[in-house]
């Protein structure tokens with residue numbers, strides 16, 4: 175199944191494909207399409223054989239006809255929603271911000287550690303396709319085995335190399351890396367080892383993902399000591415906006431003469447922003463943001479490693 179990389183040309187679901195069964199944005203899961211297989215959710219059962227031959231995105235009903243699912247093509251975004259959690263994982267608000275600030279693009283070579291559940295790995299792989307490479311490191315043996323199997327099932331084995339290795343002991347890579355992402359309890363142990371990995375003829379990019387400000391301070395100290403420049407820190411928070419519509423009766427405009435006598439009472443007329451109902455009641459839609467913003471995941475510390483020549 176190479177579907178995480180490309181859509182199949184015929185756009186048709188086949189046996190062996192990994193699919194996303196989508197009910198709502200909050201309710202989706204994944205399964206592999208197998209001959210004679212049955213997928214169950216709380217609305218009923220779905221035969222895999224009914225899915226084969228259909229186009230991606232098709233709506234499939236249960237046998238009772240009461241429930242339905244959409245069969246979606248897997249993407250890194252959908253995989254992040256359905257993957258089996260073996261660790262805490264990165265979600266899209268952080269993933270997109272990190273990818274942009276590390277300037278990930280096709281052809282880049284990237285180091286990631288720890289791999290964890292592979293949530294970010296899938297997004298990195300798609301960003302660097304088709305010629306880039308992700309070297310990802312996870313020192314927990316069972317986790318590294320599980321995620322290696324997933325990369326294989328998702329057809330990512332040519333793009334991702336996973337190694338079971340302690341990042342604080344170095345990466346075994348020299349002069350070939352464009353960007354580094356560290357999601358570790360002690361990034362400062364790995365930071366000095368990243369320097370020899372960066373391509374010598376260009377600026378290297380690094381990001382450390384740490385939940386506590388004390389970790390940020392230690393990472394910044396290590397980045398500074400190791401001659402990284404442009405050190406800066408961000409926190410990505412999602413700010414919800416509440417949209418409300420309400421109706422009100424408008425006040426007529428009173429036109430006065432120079433002696434402040436009422437000359438004219440002008441009833442409101444329709445404008446582009448406010449719609450006048452036949453009953454002369456206005457409908458207005460407004461939005462307001464939440465007063466407090468929750469959802470801290472981590473602080474994102476970015477820095478650049480100068481070109482080798484610029485250090486001379």
Ligand code: SAM
Nearest residue numbers: 261264288290291292293294312313314340341
């Ligand atoms: N970013 C990942 C994702 O999106 O799925 C989650 C990473 S998880 C929070 C952190 C991982 O780092 C854990 O699986 C842990 O075993 C691994 N880890 C911790 N210290 C490590 C080290 N020194 N070398 C390699 N991996 C390490």
